Amino acid sequence: xxxxxxxxxxxxxxxxxxxxxxxxxxxxxxxxxxxxxxxxxxxxxxxxxxxxxxxxxxxxxxxxxxxxxxxxxxxxxxxxxxxxxxxxxxxxxxxxxxxxxxxxxxxxxxxxxxxxxxxxxxxxxxxxxxxxxxxxxxxxxxxxxxxxxxxxxxxxxxxxxxxxxxxxxxxxxxxxxxxxxxxxxxxxxxxxxxxxxxxxxxxxxxxxxxxxxxxxxxxxxxxxxxxxxxxxxxxxxxxx
Numbered sequence: 001x002x003x004x005x006x007x008x009x010x011x012x013x014x015x016x017x018x019x020x021x022x023x024x025x026x027x028x029x030x031x032x033x034x035x036x037x038x039x040x041x042x043x044x045x046x047x048x049x050x051x052x053x054x055x056x057x058x059x060x061x062x063x064x065x066x067x068x069x070x071x072x073x074x075x076x077x078x079x080x081x082x083x084x085x086x087x088x089x090x091x092x093x094x095x096x097x098x099x100x101x102x103x104x105x106x107x108x109x110x111x112x113x114x115x116x117x118x119x120x121x122x123x124x125x126x127x128x129x130x131x132x133x134x135x136x137x138x139x140x141x142x143x144x145x146x147x148x149x150x151x152x153x154x155x156x157x158x159x160x161x162x163x164x165x166x167x168x169x170x171x172x173x174x175x176x177x178x179x180x181x182x183x184x185x186x187x188x189x190x191x192x193x194x195x196x197x198x199x200x201x202x203x204x205x206x207x208x209x210x211x212x213x214x215x216x217x218x219x220x221x222x223x224x225x226x227x228x229x230x231x232x233x234x235x236x237x238x239x240x
Contacts, residue, residue: 086110
């Protein structure tokens with residue numbers, strides 16, 4: 001596979017990957033390893049934005065399912081993403097990578113507010129920008145936040161690092177006959193409910209022609225291989 005010519009990407013990490021082999025919370029050793037992969041990608045000349053989910057700490061929909069007010073639960077989930085962003089910032093800066101966290105919920109004691117032009121300037125100066133707190137409103141997932149920031153920052157692609165190595169036509173953990181796609185178009189993902197990202201995020205990427213690259217972030221060195229066009233991945237794009 002030929003390596004795509006990316007200049008600026010948004011890397012979306014699920015909160016669960018920050019748990020490492022734990023059942024809950026943040027595995028600092030695993031976060032440090034992830035930070036090393038992000039540093040390697042940045043050192044290759046890429047401009048990098050990050051969005052990290054909060055499922056390792058609190059997931060809004062899970063709270064709502066247990067009787068919490070949905071909006072309140074979603075705000076709690078947004079705060080979890082800020083905690084993860086600060087953990088990743090700390091790990092990156094220990095490696096000498098200049099990093100800024102911008103939160104859609106303002107909390108100026110610990111991070112900047114989301115200001116697009118300021119974020120542009122950070123990227124131009126070689127800093128990694130981590131966007132936290134989703135879109136700053138309930139009823140939207142961090143996938144939607146990632147798609148929104150990728151569109152705002154004019155990213156060449158949205159890379160989604162998860163626990164699976166691509167997009168399948170069924171759940172590979174439940175169905176041993178599940179088939180992985182190398183490429184698939186946005187409309188198929190939406191029509192077949194392939195669970196790449198939530199529908200609003202996929203539609204936003206489709207409308208702005210931003211490819212979604214789904215790969216396993218748990219395999220060491222896989223981010224570099226995917227960026228080189230070599231790793232196992234699925235690319236969601238137009239006109240497959």
